[in-house]
Amino acid sequence: MTTILLAIVIGAAFGAVLDRIGASNPAYIGKMLNLTNLNLAKAILLAIGTGSVLMFGGQAAGLVDVGHMSVKAAYAGVFLGGLLLGAGWALAGYCPGTGVVAAASGRIDALFFIAGGLLGAAAYMVTYPAWKASGLLDSIAGGKVTLGAVPGAEYEGLTALPGDLLGIFLGLCFIALAFALPERLVPQKAAAQPAA
Helix, strand or coil, rough: HHHHHEEEEEHHHHHHHHHHHHCCHHHHHHHCCCCCHHHHHHHHHHHHHHHHHHHHHHHHCCCCCHCCCCCCEEEHHHHHHHHHHHHHHHCCCHHHHHHHHEEECCCCHHHHHHHHHHHHHHHHHHHHHHHHCCCCCCCCCCCCCCEEEECCCCCCEEEEEHHHHHHHHHHHHHHHHHCCCCEEEECHHHHHHHCC
């Protein structure tokens, strides 16, 4: 029961942060995707980078149990699904997590987004045998692998580089990119000038 309560508290806190930084606002997400306001992208990069440095640094220091690391198998269907998710995110202005946060904050359109996601998941379940037979779910690149070998982990590394150090390095790159990105890459359109 404690685990469930802790998950609810952490989930609510995470949702509040997502709402606070604008991740539950489709207009704000649209501005990020059309490169006119990169503040949300910067927050995402900073969060991923900080999480990577803390996780891999904690593993290297022996503070984080490597057994908690979970790696999903790579297969062609994941890349296809990622493209579909990205297209849906761009069209709807929500990803699954931000859609739930938006619904919790009272946005009615997010309820339709969630319903569509559940219908899509149900359609995938019904058609799963066809997807499995297509070969799109067959493992590629060794299946469950990491970029670098992590000591004590059950996953193989694609390279001989030490995985913890590689994770810390990539995390620092994400943090640096978050600070280096300008507020926008595409200038906002100038306001229309009144006719003289």
